[in-house]
Each structure stands twice: as C-alpha cells, then as structure tokens.
Amino acid sequence: MTHWHESTDIKIWFREMLSPLHLxxxxxxxxxxxxxxxxxxxxxxxxxxLASSNDKRPxxxxxxxxxxxxxxxxxxxxxxxDSRKEATRYARxxxxxIQLASGILPGQWxxxxxxxxxxxxxxxxxxxxxxxIPTLELVWLFNxxxxxxxxxxxxxxxxxxxxxxxxxRVVRQISLSRATVANLDQDNSIFKGTLxxxxxxxxxxxxxxxxxxxxLGLPSETLxxxxxxxxxxxxxxxxxxxxxIWPDQRSAYVQMGFEVHGSRGDMVIFTKGRNxxxxxxxxxxxxxxx
Amino acid sequence: MxxxxxxxxxxxxxxxxxxxxxxxxxxLLFFFIFYGAEQLPRLPHPLAxxxxxxxxxxxxxxxxxxxxxxxxxxxxxxxxxxxxxxxILAVEDHRFMEHSGLSKxxxxxxxxxxxxxxxxxxxxxxITQQLAKNLFFSFKQTYLRKFKxxxxxxxxxxxxxxxxILHAYVNQIAFGAGAQGVERAxxxxxxxxxADLTLGEAALLAGLPQxxxxxxxxRHYDRALKRREVVIHRMVxxxxxxxxxxxxxxxxxxxxxxxxxxxxxxxxFLDTLISQLIQEYGKDVLFHxxxxxxxxxxxxxxxxARTTVKKGMDxxxxxxxxxxxxxxxxxxxxxxxDTGSGAVKALMGGRNYYGSExxxxxxSKRRVGSGFMPFIYYAAMKQQNVHGGTVMSNQRIAxxxxxxxxxxxxxxxxxxxxxxxxxxxxxLSVDTITEQLIAKIGVKSVMDIARICGISSPLESVDxxxxxxxxxxxxEMAGAYATFASGGVHHDPFFIWRVEDALGHVIYEHLVQGKxxxxxxxxxxVVDMMQSVVDNGTAKKVRQQGFSRPAAGKTGTDPDGYDAxxxxxxxxxxxxxxxxYDIPQKINAPNNTTAVHMAISMWTAFMSEALKDxxxxxxxxxxxxxxxxxxxxxxxxxxxxxxxTVTIPLKPGQALCGDTP
Numbered sequence: 001m002t003h004w005h006e007s008t009d010i011k012i013w014f015r016e017m018l019s020p021l022h023l024x025x026x027x028x029x030x031x032x033x034x035x036x037x038x039x040x041x042x043x044x045x046x047x048x049x050l051a052s053s054n055d056k057r058p059x060x061x062x063x064x065x066x067x068x069x070x071x072x073x074x075x076x077x078x079x080x081x082d083s084r085k086e087a088t089r090y091a092r093x094x095x096x097x098i099q100l101a102s103g104i105l106p107g108q109w110x111x112x113x114x115x116x117x118x119x120x121x122x123x124x125x126x127x128x129x130x131x132x133i134p135t136l137e138l139v140w141l142f143n144x145x146x147x148x149x150x151x152x153x154x155x156x157x158x159x160x161x162x163x164x165x166x167x168x169r170v171v172r173q174i175s176l177s178r179a180t181v182a183n184l185d186q187d188n189s190i191f192k193g194t195l196x197x198x199x200x201x202x203x204x205x206x207x208x209x210x211x212x213x214x215x216l217g218l219p220s221e222t223l224x225x226x227x228x229x230x231x232x233x234x235x236x237x238x239x240x241x242x243x244x245i246w247p248d249q250r251s252a253y254v255q256m257g258f259e260v261h262g263s264r265g266d267m268v269i270f271t272k273g274r275n276x277x278x279x280x281x282x283x284x285x286x287x288x289x290x
Numbered sequence: 291m292x293x294x295x296x297x298x299x300x301x302x303x304x305x306x307x308x309x310x311x312x313x314x315x316x317x318l319l320f321f322f323i324f325y326g327a328e329q330l331p332r333l334p335h336p337l338a339x340x341x342x343x344x345x346x347x348x349x350x351x352x353x354x355x356x357x358x359x360x361x362x363x364x365x366x367x368x369x370x371x372x373x374x375x376x377x378i379l380a381v382e383d384h385r386f387m388e389h390s391g392l393s394k395x396x397x398x399x400x401x402x403x404x405x406x407x408x409x410x411x412x413x414x415x416x417i418t419q420q421l422a423k424n425l426f427f428s429f430k431q432t433y434l435r436k437f438k439x440x441x442x443x444x445x446x447x448x449x450x451x452x453x454x455i456l457h458a459y460v461n462q463i464a465f466g467a468g469a470q471g472v473e474r475a476x477x478x479x480x481x482x483x484x485a486d487l488t489l490g491e492a493a494l495l496a497g498l499p500q501x502x503x504x505x506x507x508x509r510h511y512d513r514a515l516k517r518r519e520v521v522i523h524r525m526v527x528x529x530x531x532x533x534x535x536x537x538x539x540x541x542x543x544x545x546x547x548x549x550x551x552x553x554x555x556x557x558x559f560l561d562t563l564i565s566q567l568i569q570e571y572g573k574d575v576l577f578h579x580x581x582x583x584x585x586x587x588x589x590x591x592x593x594x595a596r597t598t599v600k601k602g603m604d605x606x607x608x609x610x611x612x613x614x615x616x617x618x619x620x621x622x623x624x625x626x627x628d629t630g631s632g633a634v635k636a637l638m639g640g641r642n643y644y645g646s647e648x649x650x651x652x653x654s655k656r657r658v659g660s661g662f663m664p665f666i667y668y669a670a671m672k673q674q675n676v677h678g679g680t681v682m683s684n685q686r687i688a689x690x691x692x693x694x695x696x697x698x699x700x701x702x703x704x705x706x707x708x709x710x711x712x713x714x715x716x717x718l719s720v721d722t723i724t725e726q727l728i729a730k731i732g733v734k735s736v737m738d739i740a741r742i743c744g745i746s747s748p749l750e751s752v753d754x755x756x757x758x759x760x761x762x763x764x765x766e767m768a769g770a771y772a773t774f775a776s777g778g779v780h781h782d783p784f785f786i787w788r789v790e791d792a793l794g795h796v797i798y799e800h801l802v803q804g805k806x807x808x809x810x811x812x813x814x815x816v817v818d819m820m821q822s823v824v825d826n827g828t829a830k831k832v833r834q835q836g837f838s839r840p841a842a843g844k845t846g847t848d849p850d851g852y853d854a855x856x857x858x859x860x861x862x863x864x865x866x867x868x869x870x871y872d873i874p875q876k877i878n879a880p881n882n883t884t885a886v887h888m889a890i891s892m893w894t895a896f897m898s899e900a901l902k903d904x905x906x907x908x909x910x911x912x913x914x915x916x917x918x919x920x921x922x923x924x925x926x927x928x929x930x931x932x933x934x935t936v937t938i939p940l941k942p943g944q945a946l947c948g949d950t951p
Contacts, residue, residue: 013298017298025309029309037394040389040390040392043390043391043392043444043447043448044390044444044448046323046441046444046445047390047391047444047445047446047447047448047449048448049323049324049327050323050327050330050441050442050444050445050448051333051445051448051449053327053328054332054333054445054449055332056328057327057328057329057330057331057332058329058331058332059331059332060331060332060426061331061425061426061427062424062425062426062427062428063334063424063425063426063462064331064332064334064426066343066578067334069573069574069577069578070343070344070574070578070579072574072578073572073574073575073577073578073579073580074344074578074579074580076571076572076574076575076579077575077579077581077791077792077797080791080797081791081793081795081797084795084796084797151801162801162803164801167631167802168787168799168800168801168802169631169801169802169803170801170802170803170804173803
C-alpha cells in the first residue's frame with residue numbers, strides 16, 4: 001500500500017492529506033489549542049483538581065512555618081499565663097500559709113492582697129506567726145512604709161514573699177523554707193523517730209520524770225507560758241519518756257520535743273514554749289537556779 | 291513531485307511525532323499532577339490570614355513606643371493608594387486580571403530565551419506565581435520548584451478571587467529595609483500609610499520588589515529613581531498614565547523618611563534588649579508572640595546621650611585631626627544607670643550605630659586605670675580602719691611582684707611629693723599611695739570589693755599595676771559606682787521592667803531588690819573623696835563647665851594612653867563614659883589628658899541635660915558620721931591662718947593626727 005505522502009500524483013496527495021480523518025484531527029487539535037489559549041480550561045482543570053485535594057495536603061512551606069512559630073510562641077506564652085493563673089487561683093483560695101506554699105510551685109508567682117496576707121497571718125498560732133515575721137514589723141510594713149502589694153514566688157527551697165512599693169521596690173522579703181512550712185503544718189508536728197535523730201536537741205535531752213518534776217515546781221504564770229499548745233500532748237499516743245529542748249535563743253519561742261513510745265513506734269511530738277519560761281525551766285533542770 | 295513527496299513525508303513524520311510527544315508530555319504532566327499533588331502545600335483560607343503576625347511592641351519606661359517587631363497586619367485594598375496598585379500591576383503583571391495564574395505568552399517567550407540564549411534568564415512569573423513562591427517555597431531556583439509553584443498558582447487562581455490574590459500579594463511582598471507588605475513599606479520609606487502614597491512614591495515602591503537590595507533607595511537613590519522611570523513608562527504603556535503626567539512625575543524626587551536605613555534597630559540599647567529577650571523567651575516569642583515589653587529606657591536621657599556623644603566626638607575628631615574615612619577612628623561608650631534601682635536609663639555603645647553595631651557599653655572590656663581606685667580605697671578603709679585624713683607618703687616605692695621581681699613606681703600625675711592625706715591622694719589620683727594601700731591589704735581584698743559592687747569581668751592580678759589594668763565594661767563601671775552612690779546597696783543593672791502577652795497578662799516583672807554589700811559609713815567616706823575629685827581634683831572640669839549639683843566620680847586612664855574614662859554619679863544617676871579605639875592604640879592627643887577631659891565634658895553635658903528637671907539633692911550622710919577639718923598634708927586640725935583645709939568624714943572610733951579616738 002502506498003501512503004498518501006508517497007504518492008507522486010499531486011491530486012492524490014492533496015486528497016489523502018485532506019482526508020476527513022486528517023481534517024478531523026487537525027480541527028480537534030486546533031479547537032483544543034485555541035480554546036485552551038482563550039479559556040485556559042487546562043489551568044482551571046488542574047486548579048480544580050488541586051483544590052479538591054487541598055485538605056489532604058500537608059501544612060508545609062514558608063508561610064505555614066511562620067504560622068507554626070506564631071502558634072508555638074502563643075502556646076508557650078499561654079503556658080506561662082496559665083501557670084500564673086493557676087498560682088493566683090491557689091493563692092486566692094489558700095486559707096493558710098501551708099496551702100499558699102504548696103499551691104505556688106517553683107517558677108510560679110502571683111500577688112496576694114494585703115488583706116489576704118493579714119488573714120493568713122492572723123490564722124497562725126502566735127509563736128509561729130512571730131517566727132515568720134514579728135508582728136510589730138508587720139504593723140510597720142502595713143502602716144509605716146509605702147508597701148502597696150505582696151508578691152509570692154515559688155522557689156525550689158520553698159516560697160519567697162516580697163512586700164513591694166507601687167514601683168516594685170522590695171521593702172522586706174521573707175522566705176518560707178520547706179522546713180518552716182513543715183513546722184506550720186500541724187500534721188508535721190510529729191516526727192517518727194527518737195530525739196537522738198534530731199541533732200538540734202543534742203545535749204539538751206531530759207527524762208520525762210526530770211522534766212515534769214521541774215515543771216510542776218514552776219509558778220503558775222510561768223507554767224501557762226511553758227507549753228503553748230499542750231493539747232498536742234493530750235491524745236493517747238503512748239508514754240512520754242524523754243523531753244528535748246531546742247536551744248535556739250534567736251526567737252521569742254523555744255522548740256520542745258516530747259519523745260513518745262507507743263504501739264505505733266517511737267515518735268517526737270513538737271510544741272513550743274515562751275523563751276523566758278523555758279529559760280526558768282532549764283535553770284531548774286540544770287540546777288543553775290539562783 | 292519527488293520534492294513534494296519528501297516534504298510531505300517530513301510533515302507527516304513531524305506531525306505524528308509531535309502528536310505522540312505531545313501525548314506523552316500530557317501523560318507525564320498528569321502523572322506529575324496526580325502523584326505530585328500530595329507533596330504540594332495546603333492553601334490557607336482565607337489567603338491573607340496567615341500573613342498576620344501579632345506585633346511585639348517595645349516601650350520606653352517613659353511610655354514612648356521604641357520599636358515594633360514582627361508586625362504583619364494586612365491592610366485592605368481600599369486602604370492602599372490606587373497609584374500603587376496600578377504601578378505594581380503595570381510593572382509586575384499587566385495581564386493579571388486576564389490570566390489564570392499563568393501568562394502563556396510570557397512563559398513561551400521566557401522559554402524561548404532560556405533555550406536559545408543559554409545563560410540568560412527571562413522571568414515570566416505572574417503575580418499569582420510570585421505569591422505562591424513567597425508563601426510556600428524557598429528561593430532556590432530549580433525546575434521542580436518552578437513547576438510546583440505553577441501548580442499552586444493554578445490552585446490559588448481557581449480558589450480565590452483576583453482581589454483576594456492581589457490583597458495577599460501586596461501585603462506580603464518584600465520591599466527591603468525590613469519592610470514586608472506595602473503598608474509597612476510606605477511607613478518605612480515615606481513615613482505615611484499606604485493610602486496616602488503619591489504617584490511618584492507609589493511608582494518608586496512598585497519598582498523595589500524586583501530587587502529590594504539593589505534598588506534600596508536609602509543606599510542607591512539614583513538606581514531606585516531609574517527603576518521608578520521604568521515603572522512609570524510601563525504605566526504609560528498600560529494606559530494608567532498620560533505621557534504629560536508621567537513627565538511631570540519624573541521630575542519629582544520623593545523625600546525618604548529619616549532613620550530607616552535598613553531593618554536594623556538603630557539602637558545599641560534595643561540590640562541589647564532584644565538579645566536578652568531572645569535568651570529568655572526565644573525568637574518565636576519575640577517575633578511571633580505579640581508581647582509588650584516595657585524597658586528601663588528614658589527617652590529624654592537617651593536623646594541627651596546621643597547628642598552628647600555626637601557633639602563630643604565631633605569635637606574630639608577636630609582635636610585629634612581624625613580622618614573619618616580611616617579604618618580605625620576613636621570610639622565612645624556611655625551608660626547611665628539609676629542608682630536606686632539599677633535601671634539602665636540611657637546607653638550609647640558607639641559614636642554611630644550605622645557605622646558600627648558593636649556595643650562597646652556592654653561587650654567591650656577596656657583597661658580602667660585609676661578608675662579602680664575607689665574599690666582599693668574602700669577595701670583599705672574597711673580593713674585597715676584608715677580614713678580620708680590618714681597621712682601617707684607620696685614617694686617612689688618598691689613593690690614585690692611576680693617571680694621575685696621588684697617594681698619601682700613613680701607617680702605620673704604630677705602630685706607633690708611628701709606626705710598627704712588619703713583624700714588628697716585620691717583627689718589627685720596619686721598612684722604610689724594607692725600602691726602602698728594595695729601592698730597592705732592585698733589584691734584579693736580589692737577584687738572582692740569590686741566583685742560585690744558588680745564587676746564581673748575577670749580580674750586575675752597580682753600587683754597594683756595589673757589591678758588598675760583591670761578590663762571592664764562601661765556598664766560594669768556605672769553599676770559598680772552606683773553602689774557607692776546608694777550607700778553601699780548594690781542593684782544589678784537591668785533593661786526590662788515588665789513583659790506582658792498580647793492580652794495584657796503580665797509574664798514578667800522586675801522587682802527592685804538592693805543587696806547591702808558595703809558598709810554605708812565607709813562607702814560615704816569614699817564618696818566624699820570622690821566628690822573632692824570632681825570639686826578640686828582630676829575631674830574639676832565638671833565644675834568649670836558649670837555643673838553645680840552634688841556629684842562624685844573618678845577619672846581613669848590606661849598607662850599606655852589607650853583608654854580614657856570618666857565615671858561619676860549624683861545621688862540618683864551613675865554614668866560612665868569611655869573613649870578609645872576598638873583595636874587598642876594610643877589616643878594621639880596633644881597631651882595625655884585630652885581624651886579624659888573629653889570624657890569628662892561628655893559626662894557633664896549629658897548629666898546636665900539628663901537631670902535638668904530633677905531637683906538637686908545631696909548625698910545622704912549616715913548617722914554615725916562626724917566631720918572634722920584638717921590640713922591636706924598634715925592630717926591635723928589646721929593651725930591659725932592656715933587657709934588650705936579639707937573636711938574629713940569620720941566613723942566612730944576613728945582619730946585624726948595620730949590621736950587616739
């Protein structure tokens with residue numbers, strides 16, 4: 001068979017070249033090309049297809065990275081503010097310094113009102129309150145300085161409380177160490193062990209007999225100040241065998257520990273006494289009474 | 291006929307080959323589209339949403355906004371000058387309203403040029419393609435990236451209206467100088483909103499995106515104008531402008547807004563602050579977190595610092611005959627710190643930020659010379675119970691130093707030889723007496739005092755000369771002297787008062803907590819001596835220049851003449867000024883004191899301006915201080931007719947003239 005373009009006859013050549021099949025193909029191609037040029041249907045088609053699969057595609061590229069950074073930044077800031085809000089909530093709801101200290105974690109901080117601080121302070125037993133900050137100094141802070149706000153900051157060692165002026169100047173700072181907090185905690189007034197385990201009592205441990213004998217010989221006004229919270233000793237936890245006196249003279253109160261042997265093992269129950277009253281007792285115990 | 295047949299055969303072969311190749315290409319294209327689509331980025335809805343970045347705002351302590359960082363806030367097209375819209379369409383993509391993301395004519399032309407003229411690249415990107423590239427792709431030129439960019443452009447065109455595309459484009463496009471988006475560009479380059487751009491300004495801006503650094507009008511104004519000419523001709527060709535109007539606009543030369551040479555902050559203080567914020571919170575929070583930072587900067591004092599430094603250094607240049615084109619020119623640093631809190635109120639880290647960003651106030655550690663004497667005197671007074679009235683001898687002395695060597699010292703300041711009281715010795719900066727003090731108390735005592743006052747730079751020394759050669763920064767000096775000013779209470783210098791998030795929640799606030807590090811009475815005795823330096827001693831130029839407030843300070847010069855210092859304070863503000871070269875070299879002044887005098891002059895000019903609205907107040911005197919009058923060389927109460935007297939503050943138990951207290 002001879003192809004149309006192999007023909008030597010011009011008529012055949014033209015006839016074959018302009019055959020319906022060839023013309024149809026050319027027309028289709030021409031329509032396709034012109035319509036695409038004019039109407040851009042190919043672009044629309046591709047665009048439509050891509051739009052249909054948009055939700056399945058990843059959030060990649062410069063602008064998404066920028067948004068990621070914004071999201072990261074805002075979530076980081078939210079963590080900080082949430083943490084602060086949480087500390088503020090705990091602080092607002094705290095009805096004791098123990099709750100305040102346990103509610104504000106290391107790295108967290110918040111402000112508490114002066115009224116709230118006063119409430120917490122007045123809720124403390126007198127000796128404990130005076131150890132935290134002497135009452136007279138607190139009166140001076142509240143009335144004699146430009147103190148305007150109280151800032152509490154959680155630290156690894158406990159809680160720091162700052163008394164601030166409106167310009168954020170620290171007028172006074174107090175630290176509630178974990179040990180102090182533990183002392184504030186009523187449940188922590190009991191130590192599992194013996195007096196020897198608490199080195200502060202070394203050299204000042206007396207037998208219960210010796211202690212009570214000396215005690216009962218004291219005048220009644222001294223007795224009432226000797227053990228500030230005697231109710232701690234009343235529950236039947238066992239027999240008091242020895243008493244230790246913490247010889248720290250810096251505060252107005254002296255720590256005392258009563259060693260008890262009971263069914264639940266050895267324990268030391270802490271209580272406090274007025275410095276001057278305990279001093280009289282110690283003089284009797286050591287035989288230095290004039 | 292044979293020729294016809296051969297031609298027909300060729301046509302036929304090409305036709306079918308073309309058809310087959312076209313078919314294959316189509317198949318390949320569809321393959322890429324279907325399988326490559328999964329790797330394309332997702333488009334956000336609405337398109338401009340992700341352009342928004344909350345702004346971080348940094349304020350001065352005095353309330354003025356210092357800088358806005360990371361702000362990207364799209365403005366609607368209705369708030370953009372139509373001149374700009376016309377100009378950007380004319381120059382970037384005049385068929386924007388007609389095409390579907392791809393300009394076939396331009397693409398074919400670009401393809402032809404790329405194939406026929408290797409090495410020459412013809413851009414053909416439409417605005418939509420540019421938008422796709424800017425939003426999602428890196429600037430690395432690859433064929434695959436171009437193809438992906440095209441596909442995304444097609445999707446953008448299919449999904450969004452032309453107005454939305456144009457809105458996104460003009461709001462994210464980069465104009466250079468840190469300006470992204472037309473609103474920011476209009477504010478950076480012309481100090482006005484995009485809505486108010488004139489035709490000339492709009493045309494200039496529209497020419498920048500093609501090459502923001504090449505056409506940066508701050509650096510290459512003429513180039514930018516040439517580019518604007520192209521834009522205007524395009525606008526004429528597109529029918530946006532008449533020839534007459536174009537000629538008129540071409541005569542105009544837009545005035546650029548001042549102080550925006552580029553994206554830099556233009557401030558040593560802000561650079562330091564930004565570094566601190568990045569260290570504390572990270573770049574994401576700073577540039578994308580929308581935080582609000584209140585700094586310690588006092589804008590009036592900062593203005594005073596800038597003016598003082600400029601005037602002072604211009605004057606010094608004349609004195610030294612400095613050629614400003616030289617590679618190495620004298621530099622300066624000035625730091626002012628609030629003595630009661632440690633707040634950094636003003637800071638200049640060099641003579642011109644745009645000339646050199648190196649922050650000498652913070653990062654440069656330079657030899658402080660006799661500026662270290664107050665620490666030595668304090669240590670001696672505390673340890674030896676000596677005081678300002680104690681008599682010592684100004685004489686050539688031998689001091690044992692390292693490796694069994696002996697150092698013989700002469701006093702270079704020209705102070706009279708013989709006996710004199712310590713107050714006189716500090717006033718006249720007598721090195722030999724300071725050396726004797728060091729020999730008595732030991733270097734470690736001095737280092738300990740410097741440390742507790744806030745000097746944190748390394749101070750490994752064994753003898754007096756090394757001691758005064760301690761290398762510290764102006765910030766350290768201002769902070770350490772502030773400790774004396776505040777009666778021995780040290781506050782760490784700081785830059786940030788408060789940081790809040792976008793909703794106003796406080797995430798950080800600075801608490802001012804001083805640390806009592808020096809004995810107040812002894813610190814006052816040192817301050818009294820330093821007042822004498824300003825009143826009668828090496829810094830008396832302060833008084834000669836009319837500064838009458840209570841002030842104290844100490845000059846300092848490097849023994850080799852490389853560094854000149856003056857650090858001084860009033861009860862409320864401590865300021866340190868340093869002058870020298872970045873690469874240490876002798877300040878080639880007519881005499882040794884020229885540079886120090888310039889440092890004193892700058893200090894005086896700055897303090898006069900910075901404190902002009904504050905009432906003068908004296909240094910507070912501790913209760914246990916009493917005053918006695920003595921002769922400057924005898925240390926004894928002056929005899930009848932002796933006019934030269936010095937007042938000495940004494941602590942309880944301190945005696946004069948060899949008496950027992």
